[in-house]
Amino acid sequence: MSHTLGIRQAQKQKTRQALLDAALGLLEEQSLSSLGLREVTRAVGVAPTAFYRHFRSTADLGVALVEEALGSLHPMIRTTVSTTGDHEERIARTIELIARHVDGYPAHVRFIARERHGGVQPVREAIREQLARFAQEVKDELAKDPVSAGWSGGDLLMLAHLYVDQMLSTASLFLEALEGPEEERPARTGHVTELATRQMRLIGLGRRHWLD
């Protein structure tokens, strides 16, 4: 099935990716609703009208960015939640994984955090949909855990949403820790790790005593 793209289509996808990358860079210091189409094409080095060959509008580009930032994250979520071991180990491994992801894709994380409640409705909706999928997947994994025996579906989904929100909140804190002077960065990162660990621990406790 895999068909090597003609040089025509390849060049097109290359430009498209360049537009996405440039936009993501420009969005470090502004929101999507103020991102101009000309601004993006200027950063890529292409004519303004070329933009329309790839996206209907900047909102459309935003939706594509949501796909890029969250679409490829699903397998990671599943393996994270279903990892084995002691409660404490699982928490540590989850937070470590979040930290690594923020470190590897800071612009993606910033984009999601910023546009989740941002001013562009279609983008908000796309993010909401992806996060709902995450919550569903987390729920499915939680259901397999013996701790969840006797839980109702609604309760499982409620806990899954709590975890997803907590992951996003933690990611955002790690992102803030990356900004500012470099020498104090490990200290700030460590502080976030500790805070997130304790919050996860507390939620885990609530989980284990839910059916009392």
Added chain:
Amino acid sequence: MSHTLGIRQAQKQKTRQALLDAALGLLEEQSLSSLGLREVTRAVGVAPTAFYRHFRSTADLGVALVEEALGSLHPMIRTTVSTTGDHEERIARTIELIARHVDGYPAHVRFIARERHGGVQPVREAIREQLARFAQEVKDELAKDPVSAGWSGGDLLMLAHLYVDQMLSTASLFLEALEGPEEERPARTGHVTELATRQMRLIGLGRRHWLD
């Protein structure tokens, strides 16, 4: 000390408030980083240059909006957390209070949720500072509760931050419930209430078993 403002100062404050109100309205469907100064003055019906008599820039106006939206909320927070009664009653009363606030000041809530991670740095910082104050106040109230006996200061602050984040998340969900067709609004609101209640219940459980 209270000195009745002269006609001069009174008129100025009136215009200033009109600018803030107009901005808040315009921000329902965009982010602060795309809000234009002329756009705001046009909505109020004054000359563009009049803007500079009140604010240095739209970012400056944003900081003033943070003050307006969160500054007057501190007494409410204190009384909410320190309310007496059964655990379950306290949760219900807290969520009811959040729902009422979102209903009364939806534009304020939207603004805070949107700009907390938004594209304007001074505004982000102002919100972060106010939320940190909230967390500090929540911590002080939690410390008075007998349940908190034996808790370290760091653990109390960690729980306070968790509560503040949870309140904001719940407020944002209530806000989403307000949008869309009116007839299904009570159903959506009820669903949010139920979700938030169970999440608070779980956090409360974790809290009571923290020192096991």
Added chain:
DNA sequence: AATTCCAGAGAACAGTTGTTAACTGCATGG
């Protein structure tokens, strides 16, 4: 009553924006 002060108006500026139309050159399929 005369003077100062200042919120807001008005006009003009250089630069930006999104969108349209008609084009060019090159990879593609017949």
Added chain:
DNA sequence: CCATGCAGTTAACAACTGTTCTCTGGAATT
């Protein structure tokens, strides 16, 4: 090899932006 398709270009448009300077009318001060 030739005709078609289409990614990207060029030029032009009306509308918009933030900011400066100069001016004005009326409240505040003396």
